[in-house]
Amino acid sequence: MFQYDERKLKDQLLELIRLAATDLPKDVVESIQAAHTDEPEGSAAKSVFGMILKNIELARAESTPICQDTGTNIYLVYIPEGVGMRKLTSLIKEATAEAVDKSYLRPNAVDSLTGKNSGNNIGEGQPFIHFEEWDNDFIEFKLMLKGGGCENVSTQYKLPDVGLGAGRDLDGVYKVIVDAVNQAQGLGCAPGILGIGIGGDRAASHLGAKTQLFRKMTDTNSNPDLAVLETKLKGDLNKLGVGPMGFGGNTTVMGVKMGSMHRLPASFFVSISYMCWAYRRHSMTLNIKGEVSYD
Amino acid sequence: MIKLQLPISEAAIRELKMGDEVLISGLMVTARDAAHKYIHENWPDWLKPIMENSMIYHCGPVVKKHEDGSWSFxxxxxxxxxxEEPYEAAVMEYYKVRAVIGKGGMGEKTLAGLAKSGGVYLHAIGGLAASLAKSVVKVKDVxxxxxxxxxxxxxxxxxxEFPAVVTMDSHGGSLHKSIKAHSDEVAKKLIFG
Structure with a gap:
């Protein structure tokens, strides 16, 4: 039976939140550095990437949020058999409220009916926590902070799409993604990273798209067709010229990550989860000895 | 780099052109979604001295309250x-606001408003929160x-010395429109061949 020290775990979760809010992952920083190198001297895009890189360093050094919109806090939690979900949920919420007190997170949960901010980032559906049971003998918490600007340009298409000439195949998938990124312009804080969910019902499709965003920038899709399409899309989308913040430039997206799931014969959804350049995600594993490691 | 000191005159703002990089110093006020809705429903007088010849910053900060009751960003x-597209042109005209600072640009209604009442749209860099908070030297009030x-x-x-770029000016210039026109062409080729 997997056991853990609750008080200790709450503090370890708080550290996970601090890391997610203030410390951009290495693979993301390297992508931004590459984008910076790729822009011509004296261009607005070069200057924007330069300021972004400085901001990343400053946030890390001072332990302050990279972006004031600390987003929806999205957790994927993988647990061994028998570990209770309710206790973990309450510890995550406790750590969340403490993170607001420490100014790592903004109070970001607003009652949709009254407009009242809960003040501690906790509310119905906030933070978002998705549990899965697995065979490993440790717990893994994956956390992503996804801001409102990029969530607002995220979207879902239903194939066929007559206006775009997009049929029910990978070519149709390609077309709607090009359209979505063109519509988004700089509004999602470009350059973006795209998580794509193909198939499912509407809800599963969006969740599938978000789950793709937990992959590393540098990995390769295990499905060879999707691997080819990811590379093609990244190249073609960068021809759009939207650039960082929509100021124009060579990098409009830094990565495309795609996954598929089964669908009903009648439905063919393509969900596009647009993530901003402030691609804040970290993970933490907790082993049976109570030791944690962060990635 | 053009230095702007607030309060600023309509004439000085009309000199700015799309693409100008600016550094802003002085007093301004944040207002975003709920604040704009509130203004549009109430048109409060207390905002007049705060907004006249000043700027609105579209920002929802992470703040810290100190033991003496003061705040910092x-x-x-x-x-x-x-x-804020439905509200902004009217708000800027009514309160004589000379610029809004935000990200992503605004639409035709605001662009026309900038020309009419004398204002610009200033684009700050999204996600630059740690750096921009350093430019906020004092929280005067909330x-x-x-x-x-x-x-x-x-x-x-x-x-x-808050950094921003003029992406919409009072002469009808909009960087957002020109970037979108170009990317629309490219997207059309990619989608329809």
Whole structure:
């Protein structure tokens, strides 16, 4: 039976939140550095990437949020058999409220009916926590902070799409993604990273798209067709010229990550989860000895 | 780099052109979604001295309250401006606001308003929250904190050399329109061949 020290775990979760809010992952920083190198001297895009890189360093050094919109806090939690979900949920919420007190997170949960901010980032559906049971003998918490600007340009298409000439195949998938990124312009804080969910019902499709965003920038899709399409899309989308913040430039997206799931014969959804350049995600594993490691 | 000191005159703002990089110093006020809705429903007089010949910053900050009751900004980048499109031209004209600072640009209604009442749209860099918070040297006051909550309250702040780019000017120029026109062409080729 997997056991853990609750008080200790709450503090370890708080550290996970601090890391997610203030410390951009290495693979993301390297992508931004590459984008910076790729822009011509004296261009607005070069200057924007330069300021972004400085901001990343400053946030890390001072332990302050990279972006004031600390987003929806999205957790994927993988647990061994028998570990209770309710206790973990309450510890995550406790750590969340403490993170607001420490100014790592903004109070970001607003009652949709009254407009009242809960003040501690906790509310119905906030933070978002998705549990899965697995065979490993440790717990893994994956956390992503996804801001409102990029969530607002995220979207879902239903194939066929007559206006775009997009049929029910990978070519149709390609077309709607090009359209979505063109519509988004700089509004999602470009350059973006795209998580794509193909198939499912509407809800599963969006969740599938978000789950793709937990992959590393540098990995390769295990499905060879999707691997080819990811590379093609990244190249073609960068021809759009939207650039960082929509100021124009060579990098409009830094990565495309795609996954598929089964669908009903009648439905063919393509969900596009647009993530901003402030691609804040970290993970933490907790082993049976109570030791944690962060990635 | 053009230095702007607030308050600023309509004539000085009309000199700015799309693409100009600016550094702003002086007093301005944050206002975003709920604040704009509130203004549009109430048109309060108390905002007049705060907004006249000054700027509105579309920002919902992360703040810190100190033991003496004073506040400071911890993280303070821009939020998406287009959500204020229904209100902004009227707000700027009524209160003689000379610029809004945000991200993503705004639409035709605001662009026409900038020409009419004498204003510009200033684009700050989204996600630059740690750096931009350093430009906020003082939180002078906060209004409607209880009613609107931290991100949505009116924060009256003093900034020093706050960096932004003019992406919409008072002469009809909009960087957002020209970038979109180009990317529409490319997207059309990619989609329809």
């Amino acid at each position: 911890v993280a303070a980048g821009p939020t998406t401006s287009i959500r 209004y409607m904190l209880e009613e609107l909550g931290v991100p949505e309250a009116f924060w009256h702040i003093e900034v020093k």
